[in-house]
Amino acid sequence: MLRGLPAIMYKEFIHLRRDPATLVLTLIIPVLQLVLFGYAINTDVKNIPTVVYDLDRGRQSREMVTALRNTEYFRIVGEVYSDRALNDAIVAGRAKVGFKIPVDFSERLLSGEQATLLVLIDGSDSTIAMNALNVANALGLRTSLEQIGAAPSVEVRPKMLFNPDLKSRHFIIPGLIGIIMQNIAVLLTAFAIVRERERGTMEQLLVTPIRPLALMLGKMVPYGVLGFVETCLVLVIMRFIFGVPLRGSVVLLLALSFLFLLPSLGIGLFISTVAENQAQANQMAFFVILPSILLSGFMFPREAMPAVMYYLGFLMPVTYFLEILRGVILRGAGLVHLWPNALALVAFGVVILLLSAARFHKRLA
Amino acid sequence: MSEPRTPPPPSAEGTRPEVTGPAPGPAGHPTIVLQGLTKRFGALTAVDDVSFTVEPGTIFGFLGPNGSGKSTVIRMLCGLIVPTAGTASVGGFNIVRDPERIRERIGYMSQRFSLYEDLTVLENLNFYGRVYGLRGAGLEARRDAVVHLVHIEDRLGQRAGTLSGGWKQRLALACALIHEPRILFLDEPTAGIDPVARRELWDLLFELAGEGATLFVTTHYMDEAERCTEVGYIYHSRLIVSGAPRELKRLPGVTPAGMHRFEVRCLAPDGASLPTRGLLILRRMPGVRDATIFGDAVHLLVEEGVSDATLRAAVEGNGIARAEVRPMAPSLEDVFVALTHAEEAKRRAARAGAVA
Numbered sequence: 150m151l152r153g154l155p156a157i158m159y160k161e162f163i164h165l166r167r168d169p170a171t172l173v174l175t176l177i178i179p180v181l182q183l184v185l186f187g188y189a190i191n192t193d194v195k196n197i198p199t200v201v202y203d204l205d206r207g208r209q210s211r212e213m214v215t216a217l218r219n220t221e222y223f224r225i226v227g228e229v230y231s232d233r234a235l236n237d238a239i240v241a242g243r244a245k246v247g248f249k250i251p252v253d254f255s256e257r258l259l260s261g262e263q264a265t266l267l268v269l270i271d272g273s274d275s276t277i278a279m280n281a282l283n284v285a286n287a288l289g290l291r292t293s294l295e296q297i298g299a300a301p302s303v304e305v306r307p308k309m310l311f312n313p314d315l316k317s318r319h320f321i322i323p324g325l326i327g328i329i330m331q332n333i334a335v336l337l338t339a340f341a342i343v344r345e346r347e348r349g350t351m352e353q354l355l356v357t358p359i360r361p362l363a364l365m366l367g368k369m370v371p372y373g374v375l376g377f378v379e380t381c382l383v384l385v386i387m388r389f390i391f392g393v394p395l396r397g398s399v400v401l402l403l404a405l406s407f408l409f410l411l412p413s414l415g416i417g418l419f420i421s422t423v424a425e426n427q428a429q430a431n432q433m434a435f436f437v438i439l440p441s442i443l444l445s446g447f448m449f450p451r452e453a454m455p456a457v458m459y460y461l462g463f464l465m466p467v468t469y470f471l472e473i474l475r476g477v478i479l480r481g482a483g484l485v486h487l488w489p490n491a492l493a494l495v496a497f498g499v500v501i502l503l504l505s506a507a508r509f510h511k512r513l514a
Numbered sequence: 515m516s517e518p519r520t521p522p523p524p525s526a527e528g529t530r531p532e533v534t535g536p537a538p539g540p541a542g543h544p545t546i547v548l549q550g551l552t553k554r555f556g557a558l559t560a561v562d563d564v565s566f567t568v569e570p571g572t573i574f575g576f577l578g579p580n581g582s583g584k585s586t587v588i589r590m591l592c593g594l595i596v597p598t599a600g601t602a603s604v605g606g607f608n609i610v611r612d613p614e615r616i617r618e619r620i621g622y623m624s625q626r627f628s629l630y631e632d633l634t635v636l637e638n639l640n641f642y643g644r645v646y647g648l649r650g651a652g653l654e655a656r657r658d659a660v661v662h663l664v665h666i667e668d669r670l671g672q673r674a675g676t677l678s679g680g681w682k683q684r685l686a687l688a689c690a691l692i693h694e695p696r697i698l699f700l701d702e703p704t705a706g707i708d709p710v711a712r713r714e715l716w717d718l719l720f721e722l723a724g725e726g727a728t729l730f731v732t733t734h735y736m737d738e739a740e741r742c743t744e745v746g747y748i749y750h751s752r753l754i755v756s757g758a759p760r761e762l763k764r765l766p767g768v769t770p771a772g773m774h775r776f777e778v779r780c781l782a783p784d785g786a787s788l789p790t791r792g793l794l795i796l797r798r799m800p801g802v803r804d805a806t807i808f809g810d811a812v813h814l815l816v817e818e819g820v821s822d823a824t825l826r827a828a829v830e831g832n833g834i835a836r837a838e839v840r841p842m843a844p845s846l847e848d849v850f851v852a853l854t855h856a857e858e859a860k861r862r863a864a865r866a867g868a869v870a
Contacts (some may be wrong), residue, residue, distance in 0.1 A: 156644030160633065167632040353628035353689070356592045357645045358617045 151361040157367025158250030161341070165371055176379060179329040183322070184384050187391050190321045193400045194280040199223040200244040202235045213266065216292065217248065222284045245271045246281045257417040258296065311396070319387050319393050323431065323474040324447040326383050330406070331413050331467045332438055334376045338417030339430040343510075347426055362506045367478060369414045369502075373407075376414070377419030405473045405491055411498030412466035419504040441465045441479075446472075469493045531539045535806070545570045545697055545728040550600035555588050560586040563600065564749040564765065568730060570746065575742030576732040577850065583751045584732040585625060588701050591730070592622050605697055618646075621690035625701040627682045631675025634726045635666060635685055638674055639692060646693035660688040664718060680711025686849045687718065698722065704738065716741060736847040747850050754853045763844045772818045773803065777813045777842040779808060779826055783835040787811070792829055799828050813842070 165172055197219070198293045203210050203234045226244055227233045238244045248265035257264040268285050272278045278352040294301060340366075345351040354364070380403070387393045395402070416437055424430035431466035442448065444461050451459050469490040476490075484491065542565035553561040561583040568574040578584050584730055589595045591604055592804030601608060607615045628637045639660065643653045663668055664684040669677065674685060690698060700719070700727065703710040723729055723743075731742065739745050739759065746756035755762060762768070769775060780792030787810035794813055796805045801824075804815040814825070822839040829837040844852070 151644040153646055154734065156641055159644075160630065160637075162642050163631075163633055163637060200856050348631075348632055349624070349626045349801045351628075352647075353622070353686075355594055356617055356620065356622040357642070358614055358647075359645050490739075500621075 151360060151363045151366065153357070154363040154367045157364055158360070158370050161368060161371040165375070165439050175333060175375060176382065177187035178381055179333055180382060180386060181325075181424050182329055183386055184390065186325055187318065187322050187387075190325070191317055195221055196223055196224040196244055197277055197281055198226045198244045199248065200227050200235060200324055201225055201239045201247045202229045202232070202249045203425060205250045205254040205256075205497045209255035209258045209264075210250045213214050213254070213292070214248075214287060220284055220288065222257040222280065239269060239271050245277055252408055261296075280455055290423065298299070302341050304473050311481075313430075318391060319479060320475070322393050323478045324445075326380070326387060326473050327409070327445070327467050327470045328382055328438075328442055328447055329383060330376060331470075332443060333379060334372065334410055334413035335417040335420070335434050335437060337372040337375065338369060338414045339420040339424065339434045340417075340419065340427055341372065343424050343427050343430045346402065361509045363503075365418055365502060365509065369418060372417075373410050377403075377407060380410075395478050395479065397455070397477035397483065401484060402474075402477045403495070405470075405477070405487065407425055408491055408494040408498070409466060409470040409473070412494055412501055415498055415501030415505060416466075419508065422505050422508045441467045443499075444468070466494055466497045469497075522648045544568055545732060546574070546602070546604050548587070548591075548600070551587065551590060551597050551602050552599040553583075553595060554598045555557060559751050561590070561597075561748075562756065562764065564748065565600075566746050566750075566756045570727060570728050571723065571726050571743070572701040572743040573719060573729045573731060575739045576730060576748065577734060577736075577745055578732075578748035579734060579737050580746045581605045581666070584748060585701055588622075588699050588732060591697055593617060606737040607673065618697055619697060620694075621693070621695035621698045623683075623686045623690045623698075623700045623703055625666060625686065625705060627674075627686060629682075629686060629689060629795060630644075631672050634671050634673055635677070636670040636684060638689055642689040646692065646822070647737045650767070657694055659823075660691045663691065663721070664688045666701045680714070683707055683711065683715055684718075687737060691722075700729065702732050702734070704733065704735065712738075723756045736850075739846045745846070748854065749850075749854055749857060753858075754850075754857055758850075759846050763845065765849065766843050767856050768849045769815070774816055774818065774820070775842050775844055775848070776814045776816060776822065776825060777808075777811050777840045778814060778829065779838040780829055781836045781838070782832045782833065788834060789830070791834060795829055795832060796825070799825075808845075813847075813848070815843075 201214055201217075202216065214225065223246060227238070229238060231267055231312070232249070233249045234251060239247055247269035249269065251267070252266055254264050254266070265286075267290060268276050270281050270283070344352075345354065358492070384395075384399075388395055417434070418506060419432045420430055420437070424433055439462075444451070444454070444458055445465050447467075451462050451468070472490045473487050476487050505512070515727065519628055546568035548567070551561060551564045552559070559657065559674075564583075564587060576584055576587065582755055586595065590597050591602055591609060593609055593616055596610060601610070604616045608621075609616060630641070633641065636657075639657050639698070640653065643649075648656055661670065664687055666681065666688060668686055669681060677685060684853050687700075690700075703717055703719075719729055719731065720741075720798070731738070733739060735764045742757065742759065744758055745762065747754045755765070778792060778796065780788045782788050789807045789810050791811055792812050793805055793807055796802055796814060801817040801818070801820040803817065806813050816825075822841070825839050826837045
């Protein structure tokens with residue numbers, strides 16, 4: 150069944166060693182991507198640039214502005230002195246939110262009447278707009294209650310499990326690791342067989358009695374090892390550069406990462422049995438990678454997707470791996486919780502490997 | 515190994531070279547048999563109804579112009595391409611049903627260098643040895659044997675990509691031989707290498723054939739064809755002829771009835787050879803069917819009435835002091851040119867018949 154497997158593996162390792170540029174790029178690029186995207190992708194809505202148009206200039210209005218600033222959601226970037234300037238600040242993009250405090254604000258509050266706080270919100274970024282609206286409403290409610298000296302009759306006391314600071318980075322980075330690992334594994338192996346075809350070395354290999362499965366596995370293992378080294382590298386960066394705590398077992402995480410490499414490398418192999426040259430392989434790889442970024446739940450919660458998209462997500466190994474990554478890293482989940490995901494990865498791996506071996510006929514045409 | 519080789523007797527019994535090691539096929543059967551082998555790529559018929567046999571221990575030269583279907587035949591025989599129609603067997607195994615059994619028994623050297631350029635000579639040899647299931651002492655022994663055979667001892671640590679053409683071919687041959695195949699397919703093994711390397715490669719092939727291996731070699735060099743024990747000529751996807759070179763030269767179509775072949779050497783007063791001037795005169799002579807320059811001489815195909823004396827008389831004078839005229843046998847090139855012309859005439863006739 151597997152005659153020639155060690156020979157192929159050994160040969161692939163030599164190829165890797167003889168091509169240090171590719172090796173270094175393979176190891177460095179994901180690290181750079183992680184650092185870059187890790188800092189760039191931040192969905193925390195804080196420090197929204199805000200301008201204030203204070204017509205009242207009383208003690209109450211100054212307290213209101215301080216309260217706004219103290220929420221940390223609003224960063225006062227300036228004061229304006231006309232309706233027009235207020236509008237311009239938002240149109241020009243200098244501010245996302247503008248507060249207008251009417252001239253009678255303090256007076257009405259002091260006399261127990263209802264005071265008005267005008268809020269102008271740039272709705273083009275819906276996340277920011279929703280947050281600004283909620284925070285402004287809550288602030289208004291709290292101020293009102295304080296005014297009448299009443300305590301809210303129902304007090305909501307939330308307790309955040311895991312990620313208590315609600316840092317989006319903690320959510321994004323484990324997902325990013327999954328996506329990056331998928332990309333290397335798929336691309337590396339997709340090129341592995343296509344390269345032999347392009348360089349004409351396949352013809353000689355095909356006239357030997359080598360078994361397709363041995364060839365497939367022999368191509369996978371060296372890149373699997375490389376992918377695994379990469380996984381360890383990005384986990385270290387996640388923990389020590391981004392300070393994302395790893396709550397679960399490291400061993401479990403590594404073991405399950407290894408399981409994830411199986412279907413990813415398998416997809417790469419499958420592509421290489423279909424593609425005729427490296428350009429085609431590249432395109433097919435991105436045909437897989439791109440939807441997986443959107444549908445795996447890396448960027449957007451899958452639960453919010455239309456049913457079709459939600460179920461399509463199940464067809465992507467990275468979907469299960471993201472569950473595993475977030476589970477182990479953020480929630481300290483164990484195999485008890487994650488075994489269905491692990492099982493799915495194994496099933497994917499076996500199926501795609503067998504498919505590739507079946508597709509790979511030892512023929513030229 | 516440059517002495518002329520006599521082809522083995524065409525009959526199946528008798529003094530066929532003894533086969534050592536595992537026999538290439540059931541005793542007494544040809545090593546390679548093609549029966550109506552056909553391959554179509556869409557509308558293009560690359561190989562059209564080709565049948566012939568190759569006996570054990572022969573060097574079979576498969577000839578034809580570029581694009582005539584040589585490589586397609588060799589790839590079908592190696593199990594790389596499935597034929598559209600017809601069958602073939604190699605070493606007694608069917609090429610469609612049993613390609614794996616064939617792969618274990620054959621060595622293959624493709625037209626293009628197809629080893630790993632970033633691996634050293636030694637690493638390439640080790641890799642192919644292991645792929646064929648060799649290991650340990652067995653691998654070492656075989657590796658040393660092929661290294662010795664192709665004399666590549668001094669380059670074992672060199673990357674294959676940095677070898678010159680001739681050395682690449684030697685390495686490819688060594689890799690193709692690592693598992694001691696009794697049948698060897700070589701697709702234009704000497705394409706693009708220098709004459710010395712070409713001669714040395716052929717010496718190697720004779721050595722292998724001497725040890726009893728069956729060699730199937732494609733080429734378009736006529737001098738290489740002359741060295742083969744058997745040749746087959748493929749033209750426009752069809753096999754025109756096959757047989758021992760000596761027999762082919764005696765085919766009736768090659769030197770038509772009532773025709774003779776002469777070699778004429780035209781010499782200037784100072785003894786220099788003037789083939790071009792001779793050619794111009796001879797071409798205009800009545801009774802001369804065909805005249806071509808071959809080295810410093812002119813090869814002629816003439817009608818019966820033209821004798822060596824007439825030729826000499828026609829050429830001498832006109833700046834040519836003396837002419838040496840010798841009757842000659844046709845070369846393989848003459849054979850293929852004649853058969854190709856005949857084939858084209860037949861096709862034209864067939865087309866004309868189809869239209870009428």
